[in-house]
Amino acid sequence: MSRDRALWVLPVSVVAALLLGLLPLPPSLAPLRPYWLALVVAYWVLEEPDRVGLGFAFFVGVIADLAFGSLLGEQALRLTIMAFILQRFRARLRFFPLSQQALAIGGLLLNDRIVTAAVHFTLGMPTLPAMFWLAPLLGMLLWPPVFLLFDALRLRTWRNR
Incomplete structure (x- = not known):
């Protein structure tokens, strides 16, 4: 298989993250919903920096804003900030x-979450519930399985060439 065969993993992972973000919860x-899109973007920024960068993070954020019906540009800003920090410290x-x-x-x-709270505060939107601050902990616990899953999918397609 050629390198082109591994290209399907990126868009499928983004669509899966968007669907998980739209999944109805009680x-x-x-407020405990992990930020799936951030986990996906973080993985790809770390592992494929030539394909995924600030522009990709912004584009996916705008799509997420449209899909979730949130303030246009909020998720784009959040994902772009995260991608910038990841690019800066990627080597480590x-x-x-x-x-x-x-x-x-x-x-x-x-x-x-701090960026989100700052945006909501600046725009005079209602304050976020206290449980909102526990979602990063859940995302941190989900990082190893998400990383290993994407790594297995990405590397399996590379090994099969």
């Missing part, structure tokens, strides 16, 4: 053990 659990993060990568991703997801 109102009591909705790639060689961290998976547990330390998960801690770094947890910090990035917490930063994402």
Whole structure:
């Protein structure tokens, strides 16, 4: 198989993240929803920096804003900030053990929540529930399985050539 065969993993992962973000949850659990799109973008920024960068993060964020019906540009801003930080520290993060990568991703997801709270505060939107701050912890716990799943899909297509 050629390198072109591995191209399907990226768009499928983004669509899956968008669908997981649209999945209905009970109102009591909705604030705990992990930011699936951030996990997907983080993986691809770390592993395929030539294909995925700030422009990709912005584009996917705008699509997410349209799909979720949120403030236009909010998720684009959040994902672009996260992608910028990941690009800046990519050389170090790639060689961290998976547990330390998960801690770094947890910090990035917490930063994402701070950006979201700042945007909501600036625009005079209602304050976010306290459980909203627990979602980065869940994302941090999901990072290892998400990373290993995408790595297996991406590398399997490379090995089969």
